[in-house]
Amino acid sequence: MFAAEHERILPMDTLHPYLQSSLGGLLIGLASWWLLAALGRVTGISGIAAALLPGRQAPTRGDRAWRVAYLAGLVLGGALFTLWWQPPATVLxxxxxxxxxxxxxxxxxxxxxxxxxxxxxxxxxxxxxxxxxxxxxxxxxxxxxxxxxxxxx
Structure with a gap:
């Protein structure tokens, strides 16, 4: 369900900025805990991304898969929330x-x-x-x- 097609379910402009930040923090904390509980891995984004760079110690196929999936989820999740909630425009x-x-x-x-x-x-x-x-x-x-x-x- 996208904002252009339907009325937004939880419009960002009706949420207090502190509540928006709190919800984001809760999601980050949940993702961090989930990765640690599920795979025993720490959610340091720089470390997750750096292990995929050429010249670094090549992760195993399974290790590479979760790293790619996690980073793709960050990008796609941000893109989907932008489409859904239409955050305020920023200066480029x-x-x-x-x-x-x-x-x-x-x-x-x-x-x-x-x-x-x-x-x-x-x-x-x-x-x-x-x-x-x-x-x-x-x-x-x-x-x-x-x-x-x-x-x-």
């Missing part, structure tokens, strides 16, 4: 800026031995001290950046 950025930003995120992921989802969702859930330090660093840097930007504005 120039492609070179997006490529630069993606590269910086990738560099930070390698430097931090994981991404925010891996450390914040999975690592904290497993009570990892390394993930606690990483998450505190991510959050502290974010708070400082927002504070600095507001102070400069």
């Amino acid at each position: 950025r120039p492609l070179p800026l997006l490529v630069l930003a993606g590269g910086l995120v990738g560099f930070g992921t390698v430097l931090g031995s994981g991404c925010t989802s891996g450390h914040g969702v999975c690592g904290l859930g497993r009570r990892s001290l390394r993930s606690l330090v990483a998450t505190a660093t991510f959050m502290g840097t974010g708070f400082a950046t927002v504070g600095l930007m507001r102070w400069l504005a």
